[in-house]
Amino acid sequence: MSLAETASQEVSGSTQPVLSVRNLTTSFKVENRWRPVVKDISFDVAPGETVAIVGESGSGKSVTSLSIMRLLPKNSSRVEGSVRLTGRELLTLPDEQMRQVRGNEISMIFQEPMTSLNPIFPIGKQIAEALTVHKDISKSEARAEVVRLLEKVRIPNAKDRYDEFPHQFSGGMRQRVMIAMALASKPKLLIADEPTTALDVTIQGQILDLIKTLQDEEGMSVLFITHDMGVVAEVADRTIVMFRGEAVETGPTGEIFLRGRHPYTRALLSAVPRLGSMADRKLPLRFPSISIETGEQVELQEVTDTVARNKLPIVDVRNLTTRFDIHSGLFGRKTGAVHAVEKVSFQLFEGETLALVGESGCGKSTTGRSVTRLITPTSGDVTIDGYNVLQLDKTSLRSMRRSIQMVFQDPFASLNPRMSIGSAVMEPYLEHRLGTKGQARDKAADLLEKVGLSADMMGRFPHEFSGGQRQRIAIARALMLDPKVIVADEAVSALDVSIKAQVCNLLLDLQQSLKLAYLFISHDMAVVERVSHRVAVMYLGEIVEIGPRAAVFENPQHSYTRKLMAAVPIPDPSRRGIKRNTAVDEIRSPIRPPGYVPPPRQYREVSAGHLVQVS
Template structure:
């Protein structure tokens, strides 16, 4: 094999904190060859991104490298001074960040940002830089580069922006690109395109790519070699086939077994047993205190009947000058008592809008929703309040769905106070019980949300949702922001809620393997319309609609993983 373009030797990063020194990266070594795509996988906090930041010289102070060496094209770069590192950044090593919506400066046109970077590194004239920029936009398959050149980032969709980010990373013809979760924020269909683009470019330009991700599917589909990290250390290193097909380390094995499979339906998610794990979910205790309500004879708890939602696109005093965007177009489906109904589709397909209308967060512009035999339109204020009590939501982002200035105990108590469900004196006791049941520590109620990890926060969200003893849960992408291992825990909790409490759920996700594991029936949405509703197994084995087939074909293939377990 050729000489490695980048070589990390025994790298250790140190962060001094009030509670002593922390080492988020310990003794990490790996090589990267030209044209190679190396996946770095592990949970959040495993030191994946921190290693990348150390390589490019962008560690946030007070974090710093205490040990080890980084060699780039035969030159040692970890000890360079600030200015030399800056020259290396972009010129030799580029970076692609996770969220394309925030990684472009909103106040400059895409062209300005490209030209600035090209001129800085290649020292060419403005017109030559523009020519190169247009060629790059064309290379990353952005249609009409001439026109797009003068547009601002907000005029691009998520996938297109990530292409612009890739173009920016390629500006200076670097030899190494660090891609930090480049597709986590994108839809499945767009994710596949962006990954293909990265693969192509790596081959074509002989660029070494470090692909940091927590998604095993991405690793299996895209990378040549894999480094598995756990708690700051490398636990396994090797070619992708080798690591995924015959993992040697117990952590790798349990990580692989926790990945939801698109092909088979399992009863429960295998948990990652390696290392320290969080407290268990006490479903039996919860089930004992849970009230059982019988649904009306039809067996349908929720009927969505031709609901429509339009958003004003351009306002005007004159009604006929107004234009609307139809986000949800006469969507109808039923959800049976005790089932988990999945709703899948790309972002912008109207999934979340449907959920919000069910939760009465958005008023409907047409149609009606029938809950337990009673239409919403006939409920009246009191009926609606009772309805809202029985419907609770769990949101995608556990970081923004909990008020950062409220104590966890108050967050969970809020619905109890709001609906006046318990006498004041008993609220505290119930809150502590709920937090205990979802597996949080005894003193959790007096802490603030930022003191918890993503998975723990999602448990807090669940405790809050359960506080009113609802019959129907709306889960809007409840695990998209979580690691595989945490995702498995949360999904198991949701499964327990369905089985032991008889909760009915609407489960919204763009992650098809997860949907297959969790849902009983699935609806597929596209551009505001429901194109297909099927039993989950039928949908995955014999999809009827063309769009469903297209979605299914884009799922990452995980055959390699299955030989291992």
Template sequence: MTDKHPHTPATSPVLQVAGLNVAFRRGDAWTSVVNGLDFSVSRGETLAIVGESGSGKSVSAMSVMRLLPPKASRIEGSIRLNGQDLLSLPEHDMAAIRGNQIAMIFQEPMSSLNPVMRIGDQISESLRLHRKLDHGQARAETLRLMDRVHIPASAQRFSDFPHQFSGGMRQRVMIAMALACNPSVLIADEPTTALDVTIQAQILALIKELQTQEQMAVVFITHDMGVVAEVADRTLVMYRGDMVETGSTADIFARPQAAYTKALLSAVPELGSMNAYPLPQPFPIYNVETGASDPLPTVRDSVQHDAPTLLEVTGLSARFDIRSPLLRRVTGRVHAVENVSFKLKRGETLAIVGESGCGKSTTGRLITGLLTASQGRIVLEGKDVGAIAPQERARKIQMVFQDPYSSLNPRQSVGEALSEPLLVHGLATTRDCDQMAAELLTTVGLPADAAYRLPHEFSGGQRQRICIARSLALKPGTIVADEAVSALDVSVKVQIVNLLLELQQQMGLGFVFISHDMAVVERVSHRVAVMYMGEIVEIGPRSEVFSNPRHPYTRRLLEAVPVPDPARRKQRQLSVRELKTPFKPRDYTPPVRTYHQATEGHFYMEAGAEWN
């Protein structure tokens, strides 16, 4: 297989990595995590390094930057930047290269930015350090960089702090910092994993636009094969520290050779693949050793004709007061959720989709009782939640959060975490808890002896299974899954989605599935509600909403989903439209909305002039 892409610039490589071996010290022994890795990337070229968590892709990037702790890591091989061996350089010389000739964008911008330092000063820092600009020159260049990455009103936002930016805007700040010194190589380590599809599309288009202007070499690290198909000239596949396949992106997708590559591609949910299926369908599971798929289970309709209504939400709104710092007077309100209404039947999955800040997670917290609604009515299994005790509410509805590690007590064993709700609600004695915890673990596909281990001893996917097991402990009828698979690798995501579908078939669970991954939503949902600025702008059967979207925002969401096929790679029009602010004056009165019916059960909000 050739690894020469027809569009690859015919220039000598800017970055060359040969025979890279990386090991970490564990006690007195060394554990190898990268084995004999070879790759190169030229000016104007994008190389994607793909694989699951633990495959060694991020460690390889950190090795190139020499950011691994020297006492706990060992790097062997050759890393050359423009012919210069980086591994032989003293740390002082390497510090002059880092952020100057080679730059890196990290996955989580909030943890990479200084929370108490103004955005403009953080971008200016490298300009003063590497380019020796004075204060005035650095400010002017920073404003130019902020404009270049399409941050609106850069002069006004120069003095803002990171928490005042949205996730997409913070990632643009990271890109501006990385490009400040015109690097020869840009390493982007999972820069869009936690972003909504529309913001992801903007960031990918922005990186591509800036790469074209500067002819940078880009190393793009990801586990999202849809993103790879969108941006990469060549692709390198890693598995457990080894390079299993490399070649042009078109060849990798059209003619994968390694079984693991085939399994990775097969696990990519593709928008439109559910057109022929009226019911949710599990993903096929491919064996990474053989590339063969396991047979899919038979799917029956989990929503019976006379299925009872588990959850009914009417006119739900949540507004949070903004007070003046001195007299604590209410000066305005955040209209997080506005007049939301929907129903959920037993065995049904209602997906709530939209960009960050649209109110979908707040809606989930309102119906589970983690937040208090400003107005509206929530009826849970026929009872108004205002008339039932919090403990009874918890036994009827539970929540699974996005980050399983922060959802579990790191000092509490898994068995203790599963037993705690049973003991608090008086549903089991201490003597019975071990057996019940073992049954819960078995239900989610984990061994019973996992109860004696701590959360850090599990992978991300296993921790999410533990959180699902805990949510099942009180035998609720409804589960709110808030971005429960968003941070997982594609193959692990498939396993968790299949688990949820299997549990729904067995127990008749109702799911409120909150997500920004439209391809996964299409796979799991019966109905879909699209939220924008706290309001549902479109709701209806999944097949109708996806095949016949009626609101402009729904169409925008669907158009932003990456297509996992390099042959269908499309040029995206970069849109800088961000969510409007939910901050409203104290006396603001929401407008009365008009909804139209497209088909049976399919309703959409009349689009105003802002969508023209």
């Protein structure tokens, strides 16, 4: 039986589907030839049902949603097949009628709300516009309805926030604004394209709860597009797995998770880190490797202990404090300060991974940049490989940076698009005058091989590589100076699930062979549990809990640690419908008035090396 026939049979009873897609094929014109990127996709979405389209970057899932909405450029794209909304064909609908369908009968929310919100207009007016375009209502009626919608999506003080601008909202609150805008005309179908990918884990949990609640209240259908199998398990009734533009498997979500047949489905599921899977393990563990072509699993390789505990720490941080002054008014007087990092202390040993975890704005990235002195700290002591970092002049600072290197979240932003990747990897070696150009080329070729690329790629440019490959290039470049410490700042956060697993395995392999120490900065608790020896949880610039990974994950003591762990999506379809009921609070502001003195902090030792801040 074909997937199209299966899709049509899976719509319950004789109820007409809200959305019926048949033989959808979308092609783009490349060098005067039509290249199909979505190939013969068929599925239905029933009333009140959530269908997830899951796959990695390049699988065609977002192009599928844009094809349904007819948002692709006409001159360079071609959409064939049939897309019916409650029986009405959309692909042949005149443009003016299709404009009435968008935002009225079908609404869409995107991954990054700031690309959809106009920064120069208050959010209330932007939502009101979505109402007045489709309905004949007065300004006062529109304002009242917008306030009601903002309250519906659980935005505190909705009436007061009507006239605020997008930049005055956090990422999670901006996504709530987008959902309010999408719901303004009570659509029959909501298309959610990666709506939680860019959000912190607690905010992601709140948005997933919100979509479930609103679906119950409004009875709308949802087409949910994501690469996160944990999210799929929590929201989807049925799942379509896409790979290289094709639907390779479709069925009830429980069936997909328990008895996934296609090798790619099994590969996606195996790459999802499951919180709690490291119970009774003291050391990090590599992610399982499954062949996308055959579905065969490569056995997990145990990671041996490389931590040199009887030596002096390679990184020793004491009372690190970093603040940013705020100046305002006509004369630019200091009116406050952002207390980004407040008296943070930790040690890092050779061969060890210490993870700094917390939500955006907690100070973890500023801590990493302060330790490497990419940002100048306000006070404290930092010692790296014998260097007193805060006392170094320019020459000594340059030498110190051979010992510690950073790998950032977005490798494309840190690679020069006009420089070949061979030149980019060789650059630090040549800048530090560590050898000849020939020696640099040989070392760069060796490192590219070590990170899973080939030396003959050195002449290519960054745009010719995938996101995962670019991250491997960034890691190779960081290794050119033979550092002892690598600060990985959200280095795997933006990667697809299987690529994330590959890069994490690479980092573990390099740690084994080179005895590297990692300061692993992340908000992904499930990944942190897999790769770390010790964990430090940060909130509002302070470490609130620190200890061995097993101690922190199996016996979390601080309320914020427990909140982070409770918000992690779990790839278990039996949790479908469960709501976390997390409090809808934006993270508190770290801005303090001039002269503010933080209260002294006390820590209680729960077990050996496991410390928790006493409130």
